[in-house]
Amino acid sequence: MASEQMADGSGSPVPDPAARPLDAIDRDILQLLLKDGRASIRSVAEQVHVSRANAYARINRLIEDRVIRGFGARVNHERAGQGASAYITLKIVQNTWRTVREQLRRLPEASHIALVSGDFDVLILVHTEDNRALRELVLTKLQSIPEVLSTRTLLVFDEEDLEGSAPDL
Structure with a gap:
């Protein structure tokens, strides 16, 4: 989700400059x-x-x-009062990724958003206070986005943050 710079007035994204070799x-x-x-x-x-x-x-x-x-x-989401976590998949109208992404970025419950290939188009990781709040997020917020055709929710029973274990670069 790197931010895209807009060309002067054209509305076209300017590609990120290539990173120097590491x-x-x-x-x-x-x-x-x-x-x-x-x-x-x-x-x-x-x-x-x-x-x-x-x-x-x-x-x-x-x-x-x-x-x-x-x-x-x-963050330990459970200790921070966000006891329900889920991955939610979305099928969206073709060519509406940028519009949908902007709406998803505004959701305080979303911690990761990805455009993916396969049986669905978007994968979102969310953290909510409880299952009631998760239901409201899916039924009220996500399904009210006009470009969202369908959703599927995968409830997370247990998770482990691996970010402290860096992959070999």
């Missing part, structure tokens, strides 16, 4: 930040064996190139 140090920095997004520049520099200035410049370049899209907290 070297081993860049990949090591990404691994460290995936494990601990709050790591200090000093700590990162020490662990990848570069100066603080070099680590700072590399992290800024990774942000500028949109390799790093942001930093955030991983």
Whole structure:
């Protein structure tokens, strides 16, 4: 869901500039930040064996190139009062992805939105207070979007956040 820049007045998206190639140090920095997004520049520099200035410049370049899209907290949704989680699939009217995406982005319950291939078009991960709130989300909010043709809800019984375990880059 990278934000698209609009060309001057044309309404046409401007493609993101190509990211510069990553070297081993860049990949090591990404691994460290995936494990601990709050790591200090000093700590990162020490662990990848570069100066603080070099680590700072590399992290800024990774942000500028949109390799790093942001930093955030991983939330235990149940402890935060969101006891119901679900993946919801949507079938949408052809060529309406951008319109639907903008409406889905405004849903505070949505934590991930993806355009996918297969038997459905969109996959959304949502977290709600309880099943009653989940039902309201599906029946009132999602199914009222004109471009949504159908929905299917997959209730999550248990989940594990793997973001702390960085994949090999």
